[in-house]
Amino acid sequence: MLKLEGITLRTGSFTLNPLSLEIHSGECHALLGPSGAGKSTVLELIVGFRRPAAGRIFLNGKDLTQVPVERRDVGYLPQQLAIFPHLSVKENIMYGIRCRRKPHGNDWAVVESLIDALDLGDLKDRMPANLSGGERQRVALARALAPSPKLLILDEPFSALNETFRRELWGLLKSIQQRYHVTTLMVTHDLEEAFFFGEKIHILIHGTLHQSGPRREVFDRPATLEAARFLGIPNLFPAMVIDKHDHGIVVGLKSLGLQLSIDRNTLGNAEIKKGDSVVLGIRPENVVLHLSGQPCSQNDPRLKGEVVEMVEGIHDLSISFKPYDSDAVIKVTTERHRSETLHHKKIEIILPIDRFFCVPLNRNDCTEE
Ligand SMILES: Nc1ncnc2c1ncn2[C@@H]1O[C@H](COP(=O)(O)OP(=O)(O)OP(=O)(O)O)[C@@H](O)[C@H]1O
Numbered sequence: 001m002l003k004l005e006g007i008t009l010r011t012g013s014f015t016l017n018p019l020s021l022e023i024h025s026g027e028c029h030a031l032l033g034p035s036g037a038g039k040s041t042v043l044e045l046i047v048g049f050r051r052p053a054a055g056r057i058f059l060n061g062k063d064l065t066q067v068p069v070e071r072r073d074v075g076y077l078p079q080q081l082a083i084f085p086h087l088s089v090k091e092n093i094m095y096g097i098r099c100r101r102k103p104h105g106n107d108w109a110v111v112e113s114l115i116d117a118l119d120l121g122d123l124k125d126r127m128p129a130n131l132s133g134g135e136r137q138r139v140a141l142a143r144a145l146a147p148s149p150k151l152l153i154l155d156e157p158f159s160a161l162n163e164t165f166r167r168e169l170w171g172l173l174k175s176i177q178q179r180y181h182v183t184t185l186m187v188t189h190d191l192e193e194a195f196f197f198g199e200k201i202h203i204l205i206h207g208t209l210h211q212s213g214p215r216r217e218v219f220d221r222p223a224t225l226e227a228a229r230f231l232g233i234p235n236l237f238p239a240m241v242i243d244k245h246d247h248g249i250v251v252g253l254k255s256l257g258l259q260l261s262i263d264r265n266t267l268g269n270a271e272i273k274k275g276d277s278v279v280l281g282i283r284p285e286n287v288v289l290h291l292s293g294q295p296c297s298q299n300d301p302r303l304k305g306e307v308v309e310m311v312e313g314i315h316d317l318s319i320s321f322k323p324y325d326s327d328a329v330i331k332v333t334t335e336r337h338r339s340e341t342l343h344h345k346k347i348e349i350i351l352p353i354d355r356f357f358c359v360p361l362n363r364n365d366c367t368e369e
Pocket residue numbers: 011012013014033034035036037038039040041042
C-alpha cells in the first residue's frame with residue numbers, strides 16, 4: 001500500500017498544501033487536475049526526485065521519505081519517455097533491471113516475459129528510432145515494469161499518442177496492471193482515461209487536494225465548485241439554503257424558480273448551514289428528457305421549455321434547454337438518434353433530485369446568477 005501523510009513542498013511560487021492519500025495494494029488510482037496543479041510534483045515526491053518539506057511517504061509500511069530514488073522499488077514512466085536511442089528494445093527493457101540491481105541469471109527470462117506481455121516480440125531487436133509512438137510507449141512501460149516494482153507511477157503515459165493508439169494501449173496497460181497486480185498511480189489530463197483506469201480518483205487543483213474517492217462518486221458528486229468546473233460540469237446553479245433538518249436541506253434556486261429538498265446522503269462532507277450560499281449541480285447525462293406517457297417520480301421537479309441549441313457528437317447529442325420564464329440554460333446529454341425529433345421542439349425535462357450535488361460557495365467563488 002502507498003500512503004502519503006501530509007506531504008508538503010514549496011518551489012518557486014508554487015505550494016503543495018498538506019496532501020494525504022492511500023492506494024491499497026494492487027489498486028490503480030488516477031491523479032487529475034488542471035495544468036500547473038502540482039501533479040508531476042507529487043509524482044516526483046513519490047519517486048524520490050524531490051523531498052517533501054514536511055510529511056511522510058510509506059510503501060507497504062516502509063518509510064520512504066528519506067530513501068534514495070534507486071532504493072524505492074518504484075517503477076516510473078515520465079512524460080518524456082527517455083528511451084535510450086543506442087539500445088535495442090530488449091536492451092532498453094533490460095536496462096530497467098540492471099540500473100536497479102546486480103545482474104541475475106533470470107533477468108533475460110523476465111525481459112522475454114514482458115516482451116511477450118506487451119506484444120513486442122517482432123520488435124525486440126529494433127532500435128527506438130524505428131518505432132512508432134505507441135511502440136515506444138510499450139517499451140517504456142516494459143522497462144518500468146522490468147524490476148518488478150511494488151509501485152508503478154505513470155505521468156500522462158498516453159498524452160503524445162493519437163486516439164487510436166491510446167485506446168489500444170488502455171486495454172493493454174489495464175490487463176498488465178491486473179496481471180502483475182502492481183499498485184499504480186497515474187496522472188492524466190484526460191477525464192475518460194482517468195475514469196477507465198482509476199478505481200479511485202484524486203483531484204488536485206492549485207496545490208490542494210480537493211477530493212479523493214471512488215471514480216463514480218467523484219464524477220457525479222464533486223466536492224467543491226473548482227472540482228465541478230474542472231470536471232466540465234456545466235449545470236451549476238447558485239442557491240440559498242432555506243432550511244436544514246435531520247434528513248437534509250431545503251434550497252431555493254432563484255434562477256430556475258425551484259425549491260428542492262436535498263437528502264443529507266447526497267451532501268458529501270461539507271458543513272452546510274441554514275442561510276448559506278451554495279451551488280447545486282447536475283451532470284448533463286443525469287438530466288432526463290421527458291417524453292409524454294413516460295413514467296417518472298412525482299418528487300422530481302420538471303421544467304417545460306425549449307431546445308435552443310443541439311450539438312451532435314460522435315456518441316451522443318448535447319442539448320441546450322431553456323426553461324420558460326427563466327434565463328438559465330440547462331445542458332442535457334441524450335442519445336444521438338434523438339436529434340431529428342427534437343429540433344426547435346418544446347419539451348419537458350426532469351431533474352432527478354437524487355442526482356444533484358451540492359457544494360459550498362466560498363466568498364471568492366464567482367457564479368453567474
Ligand atoms: N523547479 C521548479 N521551480 C519553480 N517552480 C516549479 C518548478 N517545478 C515546477 N514548478 C511549478 O510548480 C507548479 C506545478 O508544476 P507541475 O509540473 O507539478 O504541475 P502539473 O499539474 O504536473 O502540470 P501539467 O499538467 O501542465 O504537467 C507549476 O506552476 C510549475 O511552474
